Amino acid sequence: MRCERPGVLLALLALGLAVPAGAHDLWLVADPPTVAAGESLHLEAATGMRFPESLSAVTPDRVAGFWVLDAAGQRHEVAGARADGNLLRADVSLEAPGVALAALAIEPRTLELSAEDFNEYLEHDGLPQILEQRRSGGELEKGVRESYAKYAKAIMTVGDGGSRDLATRPAGLRIEIVPLRDPGGVGRGEELPVQVLFEDKPLEGVYVYALAAGAEVYVDGHRTDGDGRASVPLPAAGLMSLHCIHMRPHADAGQADWESFFATLSFVTAE
16 A cells, blocks of 8 residues: 655645645654764754755754653653754654664644544555544544644664664554564565554554655555554665554543554664
8 A cells, every 4th residue: 555645745844734644644753873982972853854854953942752762761851952944853862782772642633623634644644544433424524623743753772782672662652563573684575563553552454654765655455454563565675664643532532533653763774
């Protein structure tokens, strides 16, 4: 399954107009993805449609949580996050050699969307099951209010050697994509098995998509099974991101009709 991101959304952004929540992904990328132990690790949070280019910076007041897990399993809170141009930037220094995880959670927001915008968002951003639910319920002409929250995770490497176990472990986000194999050993065209967790439990029925650096078309969407698992072929080597959205009716209809939870995972594959 492919999800193309229509150019009309870029035009709306250029005019400063509102676009569907799904028009932006939130990515967290380490630049560079590998540093020496004790060296400053630069983290960049980007919001956009062409990975990992950023159209606007997340402001620090919207950060609900920002932390790094080092290879020894210690959690380091990230302080001093700052908006810098179109990016939210932060720096952290780690000593433990091996794989580290960076995690970022953004406070939820609520948008009002026309029926046309909402349907387009569902079609193009990987929510065919919700679109079908609207179709079968006769709600395709109904505008909505959507509350959305976004969560991003990145896999990094510190120093030479050390443990890579953390690559296949959760970082503690409300929703996250957890690789079941170290992505650093997966090459182009190979499948990466993953598990999607929501509130620490396997999440069934969401589509996981791969996005290569420089792309704005999600490819190879695979739906998670009863254990929250799916295998996603990687379309390229190098910097890569996985994406999924979990959407459900809002528990408080007075606040919104739907609530959604975006998750991305960024990493570097084998060449």
